[in-house]
Amino acid sequence: MNEKENGPEVEAEVTDPKEKKKPIWEHIKDSEKAEVEELATEYMDFLTKAKTERVVSDLTLEKVSQCGFVDLKGGSAVKRGGWLRHHGKLLGLFVPGKEDPLNGFNLIVAHGDAPRLDLKPKCVYEDSGLGLLKSNLYGGLKKFQWLARPLAIWGFCALKDGRHVELRLGEEPGDPVLTITDILPHLDRKVQREKRLADAFPAERLNVLANSKPLPKAKEKSAVKGALLKILENRWGIKEDDLISSELELVPAGPAREVGFDASMIGGYAQDDRLSVFCAVKALLAQKKPRRPLLAVIYDREEIGSYGSTGAESNFIMRLAAAALGAVGKDPSWNNVQVALAGSRAISADVEAAVDPTFKEVHDDLNSGLLGHGPCLVRYTGSAGKYGASEAGAEYMALIRRLFDEASVIWQSTLLGKQEEGGGGTVAHLMAYHGISVVDCGPPILSMHSPFEISSKADVWMNVKAQKAFFASA
Ligand code: MN
Ligand code: MN
DSSP states (O other): OOHHHHOSOOOOOOOOHHHHOOOGGGTOOHHHHHHHHHHHHHHHHHHHHOOSHHHHHHHHHHHHHHTTEEETTSOOOOSSEEEEEETTTEEEEEEOOSSOGGGOOEEEEEEOOOOEEEEEEEEEEEETTEEEEEEEEESSOOGGGGSSSOEEEEEEEEOTTSOEEEEEESSSTTOOOBEEOOOOGGGOIIIIITSOHHHHSOGGGOEEEEEOOOOTTOOSTTHHHHHHHHHHHHHHOOOGGGGGGEEEEEEEOSOOEEESTTOOEEEETTHHHHHHHHHHHHHHHTOSSOSSOEEEEEESOGGGTSOSTTSTTSSHHHHHHHHHHHHTTOOOOHHHHHHHHHTOEEEEOOOEEBOOGGGGGGSOGGGOBOTTSOOEEESOOEETTTBTOOOOOHHHHHHHHHHHHHTTOOOEEEOSSOTTSOEEOOSHHHHHTTTOEEEEEEOEEBSTTSSSEEEEHHHHHHHHHHHHHHHHOO
């Protein structure tokens, strides 16, 4: 077209949505500010206390039990809500709705596990006069981030006589911590500096410094190892062989912290995905008499591909649905479970990568999430060519957009980085297997999978709002 025939040219609208998007902080009313801070404090307390997937499950169970949730296997009437747990980790929650569960549940799934270092079943040894522990990677962590920093050990030891012992060190004030040593720069040329990053930090070098004082007046060679075993036995009643049936996890020591001169952000370990767990439980407990029945599941093993009996690859969602049907007097038959799940809608609640201003080139500007700009609705994950992705259908995306917009949720439509930068996945495809409509949604965070992940207080607050809107939807 030209100006003569069609009137003056209209200047094209700015197409970059980031130009127009305001941070949530600009939308928060004065009356809501205290609520944002209160929620952040509660969330940081949760992050500080829940350092393992087992404790995440324990604390959540304690909280919902206080609110009147009952064991779905216990046979008692479910009024407020019910729970189902598997192997002390995987936890499912149910809140009855006004509608028939055969029409489907509103479901939020998140994961309570996080990248960490486990100890190997046989881990104690002595070298150069020091007691050491051999670790094993769990999940996708950047190994160099775990060297030369204070670590705490959180252990769950199952003894042959059936007793359980909790071994914890490094979190209480006055506790000593553990650490993994790094080589000094003066001598790192051949062992690290001249190597590719992927080769410079072999997993087998992540050995944990455990002790240095030998047994008094000991003549044997392994007097330091012996001294460590004595401490384990005297303090926790654990013998070396008991470590074979223990879950010993090394995590960054210390509490979650406020970050920034303005204290607007939260720094802490395992916000992937305990942020989503915290929000989902908060949002679920806010629902008193929802229209549709609700389910929430806190999975384990997501960081290693969801395998195992406590992961999303297991059939737990079917057993949870069956228990929920039974709890409201419906026939929990195989067919009914399948019908109920196929009619269900889910949010796969997982954190998303926020744009890091220092590494902007890995993101597609138009489809990336900004910290403090609300939860990210991620239509598909996977890697190049949508490989391994569980893509949400157009109709389901429309439904979620409508729900969020009607509830005045500030949210972003994002994808995980540029197409050929890498990739990743969530548990979404394992929900889709049952015919469940599912989309990934969670706040963007910085330094994901590091010992100190960063979220925005505003995003945490907005994420609860988004999840409440989803749970409450008809
Ligand atoms: Mn995650
Ligand atoms: Mn992760």
